[in-house]
Amino acid sequence: MITKLDLYKVFxxxxxCKSFSKAAKELYMTQPAVSQAIMQLEEELDTRLFTRIPKGVVLTNEGQLLFEYISSAINLINVGxxxxxxxxxxxxxxxxxxxxxxxxxxxxxxxLEEFHGKYPNIKLQVINRTTLEICNMLKSGEVDIGICNFPIKDPALEKIHCKDIHDIFVCGDKFKEIASKQLTFKEVSKLPLILLEPKSNSRIYIEKYMLSKNLIISPEIELGSHDLLLExxxxxxxxxxxIKExxxxxxxxGTLYEVKTIEKIPKRSIGICYLKxxxxxxxxxxxxEIMEKKKNEILNT
Structure with missing residues (x-):
């Protein structure tokens, strides 16, 4: 029995192909079978779908309207x-x-190395963005998974904790004496600070924490990467x-020294995000699964 879906595929x-004979070859059917399928569909819809011309067929206005919807549906089925x-x-x-x-x-x-080793045929597309941008890309369907800096407060996203990280201040030889003392955050705020650019999650986290201490920090230099901060x-x-880790x-x-502070900046974390x-x-x-397995292995060692 030919189902309506089969009829639509023939349609x-x-x-x-704009031709019954060419369509028959593509579908591995006989031309009479194709003609019969189209006739059956036209009867069921009570509408003429094609007009026959010397070199094949053309869609009627009704046929064109139907094709716009059916072709999308068939494509979605094929993709699925x-x-x-x-x-x-x-x-x-x-x-x-x-x-x-x-x-x-x-x-x-x-x-990435382990995943690619196990599934080499899966194409990996790694897109570098800030955490805020990644969250927006997840919600717009541009990425499947985000590796983000927590905390993130977004009810649309599922969040999985992976690794704790700690923010610290560091200096070079010129400021080595500072590293031998324990400073208050107020004292730190008066130093010539180098921070990430304002839109980064790390910068936002530090500024919010300092603000909770009634301190506003104003960096002398703003940079776009962690490696540049170090250099x-x-x-x-x-x-x-x-980030200490x-x-x-x-x-x-010994090319950099940790600046000791009386209080510690509360730890935060890195984790996986995806759309719920x-x-x-x-x-x-x-x-x-690979990421969670490795996390559990580290916790159990």
Missing amino acids: CEVCK ETKLLECKNLMAGELRLGVGDTNSKYFLLPY FAKINLGIACV FSQRYLKE SVSLSQAAKKFI
Whole structure:
């Protein structure tokens, strides 16, 4: 029995080929079978869909109207079938990740390496943006997963904690004496500070915390990356606010010194975000599984 969906598939192919005979070849059907399918569809809809011409057929006005909707529906079905196959086998597809430059370099790389090793046929698209921009991209469907700096207060997003991080101030040799003392945040605020640009989540977090202490910080230098913060502090251009976990090489080598403060800036974290209202692809689920597995391994060591 030919279903209505089968009839619509025949209809779409005839529309594309503008010929019953050519459509029959594409569908591996006989021309009479194609003609019969179109006749049956026209009877069910009580509408003539094609006008026959010497070189084939053309759509009637009613046929053109129907084709605009049916072709979209058929395309969506084909996309759905393709996606389903990709989900089953992870032999094709794409994973779009939104991540900041710093998290990409110091946090994400091991997970990318493991995922690519297991699923080499999945195309990885890594888009570098700030946390705020990544959240907006998640909601607009431009990325599947975001690796973001927490805290994030957005009820539309699912959030999974991955790693704690700590913000500290560091300096170079010129300010070495400062590092031997314990300073108040008020004293720190009066130093020549080097901070990330205002739109970064890290900068927003530091400013909010300082404001809770009734302090407004005004940096002398604003930069676009964590690596530049480290390098500018290294050549004594000021005191930089950096992530301790991502600055270990400089601290261990002694090219930078941690500025001790009486109080500590509360820890924050890095985590995974994705849109609650949209089902994750199989590739996205596998990537999150890898990240959570590694997190549990670290916690258990």
